[in-house]
Amino acid sequence: MLGFLTARQAGLDDPLRLRRAESTRRVLSLKLNPDRDVDRVHGNGINTIDIETIEGRYMLSGGADGVIVIYDLENYSRKLQYSCKALCTVGRSNRHVHKFSVETVQWYPYDTGMFVSSSFDKTMKVWDTDTLKPADVFEFEGNVYSHHLSPIARKHSLIAVGTTNPKIQLCDLKSGSRIHVLQGHRAEVLSVRWSPRYEHILATASADSKVKVWDVRRASGSLFTLDQHNGEKSKASSETVNTAHNGRVNGLCFTLDGLYLLTTGTDDRMRLWNSASGENTLVNYGKVCNESRKKLQFSVSRGCSPEFVFVPCGSSVAVYALHTGELVTMLRGHYNNVDCCEFHPDYQELYSGGKDSNILAWVPVLRTPDIEEESNHENKGAAGLSAVNPAFQDAWSSDED
Amino acid sequence: MNRKRALVSDTFNLKKRRNGTEKFGAVSNKDGPADIKSTMEYLMTLFPRKLFNDALPQIVLKHQLYSIHNDKTLVDKEVSKLRESGELLMFQLGFDAEAFGLLFTSDYKAKVLAGEEGKATRAVVEKFLEKVVSSCTDLSFSKDKMLREFLFTDSEITQLVKSGVLTVRDAGSWWLSIPNSGKFTKYFIQGRKAVLGMVKKSKYSEALQADLEERRTTSQVKFPMKYLIHDIVGAELVESIPTTSGTLLRFVDS
Numbered sequence: 214m215l216g217f218l219t220a221r222q223a224g225l226d227d228p229l230r231l232r233r234a235e236s237t238r239r240v241l242s243l244k245l246n247p248d249r250d251v252d253r254v255h256g257n258g259i260n261t262i263d264i265e266t267i268e269g270r271y272m273l274s275g276g277a278d279g280v281i282v283i284y285d286l287e288n289y290s291r292k293l294q295y296s297c298k299a300l301c302t303v304g305r306s307n308r309h310v311h312k313f314s315v316e317t318v319q320w321y322p323y324d325t326g327m328f329v330s331s332s333f334d335k336t337m338k339v340w341d342t343d344t345l346k347p348a349d350v351f352e353f354e355g356n357v358y359s360h361h362l363s364p365i366a367r368k369h370s371l372i373a374v375g376t377t378n379p380k381i382q383l384c385d386l387k388s389g390s391r392i393h394v395l396q397g398h399r400a401e402v403l404s405v406r407w408s409p410r411y412e413h414i415l416a417t418a419s420a421d422s423k424v425k426v427w428d429v430r431r432a433s434g435s436l437f438t439l440d441q442h443n444g445e446k447s448k449a450s451s452e453t454v455n456t457a458h459n460g461r462v463n464g465l466c467f468t469l470d471g472l473y474l475l476t477t478g479t480d481d482r483m484r485l486w487n488s489a490s491g492e493n494t495l496v497n498y499g500k501v502c503n504e505s506r507k508k509l510q511f512s513v514s515r516g517c518s519p520e521f522v523f524v525p526c527g528s529s530v531a532v533y534a535l536h537t538g539e540l541v542t543m544l545r546g547h548y549n550n551v552d553c554c555e556f557h558p559d560y561q562e563l564y565s566g567g568k569d570s571n572i573l574a575w576v577p578v579l580r581t582p583d584i585e586e587e588s589n590h591e592n593k594g595a596a597g598l599s600a601v602n603p604a605f606q607d608a609w610s611s612d613e614d
Numbered sequence: 615m616n617r618k619r620a621l622v623s624d625t626f627n628l629k630k631r632r633n634g635t636e637k638f639g640a641v642s643n644k645d646g647p648a649d650i651k652s653t654m655e656y657l658m659t660l661f662p663r664k665l666f667n668d669a670l671p672q673i674v675l676k677h678q679l680y681s682i683h684n685d686k687t688l689v690d691k692e693v694s695k696l697r698e699s700g701e702l703l704m705f706q707l708g709f710d711a712e713a714f715g716l717l718f719t720s721d722y723k724a725k726v727l728a729g730e731e732g733k734a735t736r737a738v739v740e741k742f743l744e745k746v747v748s749s750c751t752d753l754s755f756s757k758d759k760m761l762r763e764f765l766f767t768d769s770e771i772t773q774l775v776k777s778g779v780l781t782v783r784d785a786g787s788w789w790l791s792i793p794n795s796g797k798f799t800k801y802f803i804q805g806r807k808a809v810l811g812m813v814k815k816s817k818y819s820e821a822l823q824a825d826l827e828e829r830r831t832t833s834q835v836k837f838p839m840k841y842l843i844h845d846i847v848g849a850e851l852v853e854s855i856p857t858t859s860g861t862l863l864r865f866v867d868s
Contacts, residue, residue: 217625234622241626445752459711497686500850518622538687 239577259566275315331357363407375402410471418462464509510553525551671721677848820864
């Protein structure tokens with residue numbers, strides 16, 4: 214580490230190198246921290262979380278009971294021990310709350326005044342954050358598994374929606390119309406994702422084992438379908454179709470630069486694809502346990518070298534190196550299945566939510582500064598600087614013994 | 615100060631090394647460049663040749679290599695390199711979509727020709743081995759490929775299927791296969807089930823690998839213990855956990 218700092222000081226290294234080295238070091242030391250937790254508001258499992266991209270301060274979470282909660286992740290109190298407060302909730306008492314479980318929530322990419330949530334009650338609601346009332350409601354014929362707004366779109370404001378219907382609907386935020394439909398899948402669409410590199414490219418994953426990449430400006434069908442054998446017909450057990458997985462494909466994630474796409478499927482495999490050519494890069498991650506019948510939300514780190522993938526695997530979160538496929542570590546802490554995880558790029562923290570209705574914050578462990586013996590006695594009152602959580606201080610022993 | 619450009623990932627050695635190089639208990643292979651060929655030769659020594667009366671060439675499964683080398687992607691790359699150079703042949707074994715068998719090409723050719731001694735199909739098989747196996751690295755062949763590229767007639771294809779070199783996949787396409795491998799598949803599946811059952815029946819569904827290797831299998835199981843253990847570890851049917859008393863294998867419920 215000191216080598217990197219000296220090289221940066223002397224100008225031998227690019228400033229980005231030090232930043233990447235420090236980010237990687239922090240991600241490699243992710244642990245559960247007793248000083249940081251998230252307010253427990255949900256009564257049932259948490260299906261989805263989203264951190265806004267503008268400031269990285271507010272987090273949305275959607276639960277299996279239809280409740281949506283907004284948390285403040287920033288720690289402005291001077292204390293080390295911080296619990297992310299739930300600022301406001303769309304609870305069961307709200308008139309407009311979803312009737313069944315909320316499957317996807319996403320902040321409007323440009324400001325936190327608006328967010329969109331979709332649920333198994335076959336609706337997608339566009340909420341106004343200040344009043345917590347829906348500004349618009351889109352109704353569908355089947356359960357809505359997933360929706361996504363493009364994070365970089367300037368020329369359009371389309372929301373791609375994946376439902377039990379094999380056709381993908383594109384809803385326009387500005388006009389409220391939903392006439393644009395993408396046809397091609399044969400079974401329910403479990404996950405949709407816009408590319409973070411090109412605002413017109415959309416990737417969709419379906420229960421018919423296929424992943425299709427679309428350009429929404431094109432009138433005819435998809436650009437290409439991902440093929441796990443890269444055209445080598447000999448390895449497939451049946452000659453006819455190009456499948457991305459040997460089971461339902463339920464998770465999609467682009468890397469930050471949009472050059473690679475990761476997919477997970479119920480055949481317990483995760484694959485990395487070149488998003489421009491659709492070629493399987495054949496990185497072997499081994500068995501990535503996946504039993505989810507709905508979509509799986511996983512995320513990729515940003516600004517590290519090498520990049521890491523955080524995938525929920527049963528009741529823990531597995532961390533893999535993106536391009537080599539080796540398992541770096543398993544983050545264990547949840548009591549039940551983990552459904553979603555989201556990486557906070559600015560602080561290299563990971564938030565994961567699961568069926569045990571907890572959101573856990575995985576924070577990089579840094580070396581605590583040495584507290585000198587003498588000053589410790591004098592500053593006993595300044596509990597803020599000590600690293601002891603008030604819950605762990607013993608209240609029964611006294612110093613007089 | 616090291617002026618050479620080093621990768622950021624090298625600084626943070628992703629393989630967490632413990633303090634000191636001695637490891638009591640869990641002995642793992644962390645060799646530098648993965649020597650796949652020598653690993654394969656080691657695994658082939660575990661294959662029981664006498665069981666099949668020397669009629670079968672020694673078969674190793676691709677996922678057995680994963681149990682020895684940590685980096686799966688590297689193993690995959692090496693295997694495809696060896697396949698491209700023509701030293702290795704890969705076969706779809708049929709009982710599992712992901713189970714691929716690996717053979718040395720020289721072994722395969724020798725055994726197949728030895729098996730064809732005195733049979734009428736010998737000439738066709740020889741022609742097949744020379745033309746197809748030497749040049750093409752596919753796992754399966756479709757009808758028009760056989761007819762057009764390799765100029766085999768229908769009757770010749772029937773003879774190849776009869777001799778066991780091709781197995782029917784669906785109407786108009788065939789898998790490349792190993793003659794007399796039915797016995798292998800049967801004993802293999804039996805052996806895998808038996809070893810998995812042994813692990814499952816143990817207390818807490820886990821057993822130390824060293825302990826498992828010592829156990830005697832029933833007379834039904836023809837394969838040596840080590841071969842089957844490499845198989846279940848590589849196929850991730852059991853979780854391999856390093857402990858202070860050695861590697862622990864825990865049954866994975868899936």
